[in-house]
Amino acid sequence: MLNPSNTLLIIDDDPVVRARLASYLQAAGFSVLEADSGARGLQLLEESSPDLLICNFRMPDLSGQDLISQLQEQGSETPVILLSDTGSMSDAIDSLRLGAADYLTKPLDDLAVLEHSVRRALQEAALMLENRLYRETLEATNRELQTSLSLLQEDQNAGRQMQLSMLPQTPWLTDDFQFAHQVIPSLYLSGDFVDYFRLDQHRIAFYLADVSGHGASSAFVTV
Numbered sequence: 001m002l003n004p005s006n007t008l009l010i011i012d013d014d015p016v017v018r019a020r021l022a023s024y025l026q027a028a029g030f031s032v033l034e035a036d037s038g039a040r041g042l043q044l045l046e047e048s049s050p051d052l053l054i055c056n057f058r059m060p061d062l063s064g065q066d067l068i069s070q071l072q073e074q075g076s077e078t079p080v081i082l083l084s085d086t087g088s089m090s091d092a093i094d095s096l097r098l099g100a101a102d103y104l105t106k107p108l109d110d111l112a113v114l115e116h117s118v119r120r121a122l123q124e125a126a127l128m129l130e131n132r133l134y135r136e137t138l139e140a141t142n143r144e145l146q147t148s149l150s151l152l153q154e155d156q157n158a159g160r161q162m163q164l165s166m167l168p169q170t171p172w173l174t175d176d177f178q179f180a181h182q183v184i185p186s187l188y189l190s191g192d193f194v195d196y197f198r199l200d201q202h203r204i205a206f207y208l209a210d211v212s213g214h215g216a217s218s219a220f221v222t223v
Contacts, residue, residue, distance in 0.1 A: 006122055007031040009050035011041035011067070012083070013059045017106070021054065024111040025118070038062025042070065050078065052101075052121055054114070057084035057091065068098050077128065079121040083108070101125075159189050163219060168195050177204060191218030 008030050012018045015036065022032045033048055035041035038061045045053070057064040064082040071078060079101035084091060092103040101121035108114050171180040179196045191211025199205050211218040 005031055006052065007033065007048065007050040008052050008054060008118065009033045009035060009041060009044055009048070010054045011035045011038060011059070012054075012056040013037060014056070017056075017083075021108075021111070021114065025115065028115050030118070038067055041067065045071075045076075045078070051125070052118060053078055053080045054118070055080055055082055057082045057086070057095070057103075064100070065095055065098055068095070068100060072099060077125065079125045081114075081117055081121060156189060159219060163189065163193070163222075166195075167193070168197065172196065174198060174204065179206065189219040191222045193222045 008025055010018050010021050010025075010032060012021070013036055018034050018036070022034055026032050033044050033050060035044050038055075038059050041053070041055065041062075044050070053067070055064045055067055064080065064084075068080050068082075071080065080099070081102045081104065082095050082100050083104050083106050085106040087105040095103045101124065102117040104114060104117060167181070167183065168179070170182075171178055173179075181194045183192055183194060185192050191209065193209040193211075194207070196204065196206035209222055211221045
């Protein structure tokens with residue numbers, strides 16, 4: 001969804017062209033900033049963070065392609081529409097490959113074409129931002145899940161070590177008797193348990209426990 005107060009920055013060394021574009025786009029509901037050179041455009045870009053740039057393809061101090069390259073080096077995702085008075089197909093292809101949102105040829109007899117290009121570029125930029133934020137949210141959620149799984153695994157490891165430490169010695173010899181065991185739970189933790197010990201000089205006790213259920217819940221009941 002477009003913000004009705006989207007700010008556009010027009011960078012063009014021709015004051016007549018700049019004024020005409022600014023007047024039309026302001027009437028279309030946009031806030032418009034103007035720069036008469038590439039250097040001034042970069043300054044306004046840093047100061048005001050416009051949502052979209054409309055830049056003359058060739059200017060004395062900075063070309064539109066150079067501007068796009070500088071934005072990319074800075075990590076900026078601000079869309080750029082280039083305006084050219086040459087109509088060169090190779091320039092258009094190179095500009096679009098470089099990352100320009102659109103490439104239009106001057107003179108723009110019908111400024112509705114420019115408005116359409118601006119709105120489309122803003123929509124695409126908003127969609128890309130939404131997708132990036134969604135991806136970052138998913139990545140953060142995945143990291144949290146991985147952390148939670150690691151904690152659960154640590155808890156299970158601690159529980160298993162506790163359970164193993166409570167099992168009796170195997171094998172265990174006493175008088176004419178030998179006791180041995182091997183516990184193979186269906187899960188990492190279970191309610192299966194065994195113990196044997198001497199009650200007194202004449203009696204030895206042993207038991208097997210099998211608590212209903214599986215996993216940590218039955219193991220805790222056994223403990």
